[in-house]
Amino acid sequence: MAERNAPVILVEHLRVNYGRRVALCIDQLRFDRGECVGIIGPSGAGKTTLLRAIKGYVRPTRGKIEVLGLNWSMCDRSARRRVQRRIGLIFQQFHLVPRMTVLQNVLCGRLGSTHRLKSLFGRFSAEDKQIAWRAICEVGLQEQVHQRADTLSGGQQQRVAIARVVAQQPEVILADEPVSNLDPVLGAEVLTLLVEVTKHHDATLILNLHQPALAKRFVNRVVGLRDGRIVFDDLPSRLTDDQLQEVYLGYEPTPLYRDDSTAGRSMAMVGA
Amino acid sequence: MDFVTDMMPPDTTGEILAIGWETALLTLQIALLGTAIGGLFAVMLGLLAANNLTPEWVHHPLKVLLAIMRSIPVLILALVLVRAVGLGPFPGVLAIAIHSVGNLGKLFADECETAFEGVWEAMDSAGANWWQKVRFAVWPQVAPQIVSLTLYRLEMNIRESAVLGLVGCGGIGFYITLYQRSFNYTCMCTMVLVMLVIVLAVDQLSVQIRKRLT
Incomplete structure (x- = not known):
């Protein structure tokens, strides 16, 4: 295992192209152990692509991504799977198995470490x-443990998803818009829980968030993405309105009001 | 209306009813066994024929194979198989199984393809291998549909199986043609009624089971 002060994630000269469109262009980005980072930016800025590239699901067009000491483009399949197992994912739509209970869903987090054949039964x-x-217990769902996942509320479902990731015992937790499907109060609760869990397990948390205000409250570092490039990378307290403007200029106020003609254009370019 | 009066009243002597019951049971058994074997293979081939679960070179040829299997009507399959493996219920079971694999396999594959992709990715992220992903991300989502489709296929197969008696696979269909050819219409009527009762009973049973699944 790498020494303590080595970066958990190191991105260098990264470039990810979708067709002819540049989705990500990052010169250097480094995350250390124990950090809680919020990535903000308008829709289509490359937030999700960055997370998926870190998980190793998106192949870089150029450049290097090193996670937990392993370079994604210079490793064999089994080494890659071993390291991927140490990276937990949280999704916007929770992605639970609806017909299984809370316990069964959380046990799915163990699939990578448990006896493979026995788990099939x-x-x-x-x-x-x-x-x-x-x-x-950590996410506070003891009473719902034998309840089916599809009978739970949205906030509870996201808690199950967090418990599933905790059961995976990851060193890095990547959360892609974890609270976009929840109301602000529940969203804040879920984020508090995510940060707590990350600290408790000495992991590193990277959050994609739509709402900069939320990001400022919960993380200790904010990275602003715009058109696949980093335009801000500093403490949340240094994120001023002017800088927010720079991140979101032309996209404001919220993605809900996004002009459909630009969305259509970017889709066409992805297809090209 | 002569054909109706010819059949009335249906022959309800114990002997005829016993024949009807025994042969209807055989028809039922042919359908059950054929559906069970067919369903089992359909699950395996259906999973492999789903384009989101396997690479192109696996699912594409399998889709073609399933299409061929379901394109031949059961009766014609049975005709050929009776020539190949001899008279009796065995070719009937085989014919029903083969047709069911083609039919159910395609439906199962379609079902898997509509399964929610995100769960698959969540399982992959936790380090699950292909089998585990199929077991936990796909199976819970498709299992109720698979049971329901198989039961529906069973209903159809019972009717198919009754017809198979015509080409030498035994069962109640054989006696229906036998009595028809010997102008014994009252006995034929009994057989048809027995068949009707069995089909209705199984239909009702399957409706009840499928109701519980949802």
Whole structure:
């Protein structure tokens, strides 16, 4: 394992193209252990692409991405899978298995570490169950443990998803718009929980967020993306209105009011 | 209306009813076994034929194979198989199984293709391998539909199986043609009624089971 002060994630001279469109162009970006980073930016700025590139789901057109000491473009498949297992993902739409219970869903976080064949028959070790139970306690869903996931509210579902990631015991947690489907109060609760869980497990958290105000409240570093480039990277307290303007200029006020003609154009360019 | 009066009243002597019951049971068994075997293979081939679960070179040829299997009507399959493996229920079971694989396999593959992709990615992210992803991301989403479609296929197969008696696969269909050819219309009527009762009973059972699934 890499020494303590080595970066958890190191991105250098990265370029990701979708067809002829440049989705990401980052000269250098580094995340250290224990950081809680919020990535802000308008829709289509490359936030999701960046997270997926870090997870190793998006292949860079050029450049290097090193996660937990492993360079994605210079490793074999099994090394890649081993490291990917140490990176947890949280999604906007939770992506739970609707017909399974909370416990079964959280146990899915153990799939990478448990006995593969036994898991196919729904059998998990006592250790797996203990880890899952502790994760469920951490997100406060002890009472719903045998309830089916599709009977839970949105906030509870996202808690299950967080418990599933906790059960995975990741060193990096990537959350892609984790609270965009929740109302502001629930959203704040879920973010508080995510930050707590990250600290408790000594992990690194990278959050994609639409709302800069939320980002400022919960993270200790903000990265602003615009058209695939970093236009801000500093403490949240240094994020002034002028800088927000720079990140969101031309996209404001919110993505809800986005001009459909530009959306159509960018889609066409992706297809090209 | 002569044909109706010819059939009235249906022959309800114990002997005829016993024949009807026994042969209807055989027809039912042919359908059940054929559907079970067909359903089992359909699950395996259906998963592999889903374009979101396997690479192109796996799912594409399989889709073609399934299309061929379901394009041949059961009756014609049975005719050919009776020549190949001899008279009796076995070719009937095979014919129903083969047709069901083609039919159900395609429906299962379609079902898998509509399964929610995000769950698949969430499982992949947790380090699940292909089998685990199929088991946890796809199976829970498609299983109720698979059971329901298989039951529906069973209903159809029972009717198909009754017809198979015509080409030498035994069962109640054989006696229906036998009595028809010997102008024994009252006995034929009994057979048709027995068949009707069995089909209706299975339909009702399957409706009840499918109701519970949702």
